[in-house]
Amino acid sequence: MKIADLYARPGLTLSVEFFPPKTDKGEENLFSEITAIKRLNPAFCSVTYGAGGSTREKTVDLVDRIRRDCDLEAMCHLTVIGQSKDEARSVLKKLGQRGIENVLALGGDPPQGTEWKPHPDGFHYAVDLVREAKAQGDFSVAVAGFPEVHPRAESRASDLQYLKKKVDAGACVIITQLFYDNDPFYRFVEDVRKLGVSVPIVPGVLPILSAPQVRRFTALCGAKLPAALEKELSKVEEDDGAAVRVGIEYATRQCAALIKFGVPGLHFFSLNKSCSLQAICKNLGL
Numbered sequence: 001m002k003i004a005d006l007y008a009r010p011g012l013t014l015s016v017e018f019f020p021p022k023t024d025k026g027e028e029n030l031f032s033e034i035t036a037i038k039r040l041n042p043a044f045c046s047v048t049y050g051a052g053g054s055t056r057e058k059t060v061d062l063v064d065r066i067r068r069d070c071d072l073e074a075m076c077h078l079t080v081i082g083q084s085k086d087e088a089r090s091v092l093k094k095l096g097q098r099g100i101e102n103v104l105a106l107g108g109d110p111p112q113g114t115e116w117k118p119h120p121d122g123f124h125y126a127v128d129l130v131r132e133a134k135a136q137g138d139f140s141v142a143v144a145g146f147p148e149v150h151p152r153a154e155s156r157a158s159d160l161q162y163l164k165k166k167v168d169a170g171a172c173v174i175i176t177q178l179f180y181d182n183d184p185f186y187r188f189v190e191d192v193r194k195l196g197v198s199v200p201i202v203p204g205v206l207p208i209l210s211a212p213q214v215r216r217f218t219a220l221c222g223a224k225l226p227a228a229l230e231k232e233l234s235k236v237e238e239d240d241g242a243a244v245r246v247g248i249e250y251a252t253r254q255c256a257a258l259i260k261f262g263v264p265g266l267h268f269f270s271l272n273k274s275c276s277l278q279a280i281c282k283n284l285g286l
């Protein structure tokens with residue numbers, strides 16, 4: 001089913017993001033986590049495309065397998081970086097052939113420690129992929145939004161304009177980068193709406209699993225850690241079990257406020273683990 005139709009249904013649309021595991025054992029573990037996550041009744045899941053386009057085959061195969069074996073709708077991430085236009089086109093063709101209808105069109109992250117640079121024969125921006133996906137097939141296309149502004153953006157205003165361009169090119173949903181301070185998200189929604197963009201804007205939520213890890217992630221994407229959360233994290237620096245508990249409590253409060261604000265859905269970055277999601281959904285009565 002297309003994500004455009006899933007978000008058109010009444011109620012909160014839950015979605016969960018996975019990454020393709022590197023090993024067979026990791027893939028086995030992922031499928032048992034998916035079994036647990038399915039009990040939360042997510043509308044769909046999504047599968048990331050590795051940094052620099054490194055998991056092309058694996059991502060498509062995993063999306064295919066989840067849809068076939070788990071009776072769960074799955075959206076395929078697809079990035080500009082690390083592939084030529086022809087390679088991106090052939091991935092879209094393969095998705096169409098396999099009946100995969102949902103794509104998250106992205107600029108993509110460079111491999112760790114390297115600078116972002118487009119492939120010499122590739123597309124430059126996510127909007128180019130949106131156009132290509134819409135031209136090639138009957139895809140529902142989601143795009144990324146950045147409540148705290150994309151780190152490479154010229155300005156906040158230009159970042160919002162480029163986001164609007166992605167929607168004008170045919171994107172039907174905006175899923176945001178992770179954030180821990182809801183206020184920039186609320187301002188982001190307000191400003192995107194002022195541009196006349198009416199598609200659902202879905203917050204991306206990362207339940208914290210470890211203090212050093214969340215510091216690394218937020219530094220990479222430019223999200224701020226509010227002082228009160230930073231204080232909690234400093235108490236669990238070397239204790240991941242305790243960090244998970246802090247993460248569950250924080251995400252529960254964060255999501256409750258987002259639901260009160262009226263978000264159409266929640267997109268959880270699961271890091272292939274179900275435990276925190278189960279606790280957060282239980283706390284929220286979902």
Ligand code: FAD
Pocket residue numbers: 047048049050051052053077078079104105106107108109110124125126127143144145150151152153154158159162175176177178204
């Ligand atoms: P774009 O829309 O291309 O924007 C990138 C930058 O270019 C922004 O600063 C924008 O302001 C600017 N820009 C856009 N258009 C123009 C233009 N015409 N002229 C000048 N500047 C322009 N990364 C991965 O590698 N794999 C994944 O699977 C993945 N999944 C993600 C899932 C979600 C929900 C999110 C929010 C991000 C994900 N990312 C992933 C990270 C994302 O790919 C990076 O943050 C990337 O740097 C930006 O992607 P984008 O789609 O916003 O790119």
